[in-house]
Amino acid sequence: MLKKKEPFLIGVAGGISSGKSTVCKKIIEELAKLNSQYQKHVLVISLDSFYKPLSPEELLKLERGELNLDHPSAFDDELAYETLINIINGKTVQIPLYEKKRYTFSGETLTVTAEKTPDILIIEGILVFYYPKIRELCQMKLFVDCDADTRLSRRVLRDMSEYNRHLDQILSYYQKYVKPAFEEFCLPTKKYADVIIPRGAENTVAINLIVQHLNDYLNSSRNESPKQEINNLLTVSMNSQSTSSMNSSNSSSPNKTPSKRTDIPYRPH
Numbered sequence: 001m002l003k004k005k006e007p008f009l010i011g012v013a014g015g016i017s018s019g020k021s022t023v024c025k026k027i028i029e030e031l032a033k034l035n036s037q038y039q040k041h042v043l044v045i046s047l048d049s050f051y052k053p054l055s056p057e058e059l060l061k062l063e064r065g066e067l068n069l070d071h072p073s074a075f076d077d078e079l080a081y082e083t084l085i086n087i088i089n090g091k092t093v094q095i096p097l098y099e100k101k102r103y104t105f106s107g108e109t110l111t112v113t114a115e116k117t118p119d120i121l122i123i124e125g126i127l128v129f130y131y132p133k134i135r136e137l138c139q140m141k142l143f144v145d146c147d148a149d150t151r152l153s154r155r156v157l158r159d160m161s162e163y164n165r166h167l168d169q170i171l172s173y174y175q176k177y178v179k180p181a182f183e184e185f186c187l188p189t190k191k192y193a194d195v196i197i198p199r200g201a202e203n204t205v206a207i208n209l210i211v212q213h214l215n216d217y218l219n220s221s222r223n224e225s226p227k228q229e230i231n232n233l234l235t236v237s238m239n240s241q242s243t244s245s246m247n248s249s250n251s252s253s254p255n256k257t258p259s260k261r262t263d264i265p266y267r268p269h
């Protein structure tokens with residue numbers, strides 16, 4: 001068997017509740033529709049998996065609404081970068097799954113082995129394009145655009161119905177941290193996007209263009225054997241189902257490699 005091509009890395013950024021996870025799922029669904037004998041594996045990782053664990057003191061601060069989880073310092077971007085590099089290099093990695101509701105890791109991990117190296121790897125999160133090393137690793141950068149009112153109303157609904165949070169707590173946290181962090185750290189990264197997607201997954205024109213580009217890339221991956229068919233959409237995230245893994249497929253076709261990336265550092269075991 002010939003060596004498998006390294007994964008094509010897509011970054012998906014956008015404000016809170018802008019529809020990042022939904023766009024990822026839609027891309028996966030549409031890719032799967034372009035069905036043929038070559039099964040393709042798409043892995044979605046959430047930047048949530050790289051939240052820095054909170055100490056008991058920090059948890060108390062969070063309870064008092066005094067800890068900013070929307071700030072770049074809340075994430076271990078170096079660990080996120082190394083994990084992406086290791087997946088790209090076909091190393092086995094453990095990705096911890098995060099539970100937003102409880103502000104902590106679930107204790108479960110997703111193991112990505114060399115055999116399970118994806119054809120397409122997606123990293124999604126509010127600050128994916130904030131960190132230069134992660135941003136520069138992405139071969140396709142998508143920014144999901146959504147107005148602030150819609151995002152806030154979705155956030156209120158989610159936090160109240162799924163996380164049992166109180167309205168006054170949600171709104172004060174939003175005003176104090178979420179909105180300023182969006183304006184200072186997330187929105188300015190929109191300029192790095194290759195594609196800005198208004199209306200998120202509803203934007204079928206944008207989704208179809210993206211899927212077509214990915215399908216061209218997948219069709220150029222001729223140096224591999226057909227993979228076994230796995231289940232369609234295996235959701236592994238404990239929060240908003242943002243870390244998910246699935247197979248899609250493509251037909252055989254021409255050799256075309258849209259990849260821009262040439263300098264992936266090699267990380268030994």
Ligand SMILES: Nc1ncnc2c1ncn2[C@@H]1O[C@H](COP(=O)(O)OP(=O)(O)O)[C@@H](O)[C@H]1O
Nearest residue numbers: 016017018019020021022154199200201202240
């Ligand atoms: N285009 C859309 N139209 C209507 N509702 C949407 C749309 N995209 C996402 N949603 C809903 O908004 C909420 C947040 O979407 P999600 O994809 O989880 O956002 P994010 O990953 O950016 O936090 C979910 O309840 C989702 O079903």
Ligand SMILES: O=c1ccn([C@@H]2O[C@H](COP(=O)(O)O)[C@@H](O)[C@H]2O)c(=O)[nH]1
Nearest residue numbers: 016017069070099100101103104126178
């Ligand atoms: O434990 C946590 C960590 C973060 N959050 C909030 O989530 C949003 C970002 O999530 P999206 O899915 O991208 O909308 C951010 O505003 C954090 O404050 C949380 O609720 N719990």
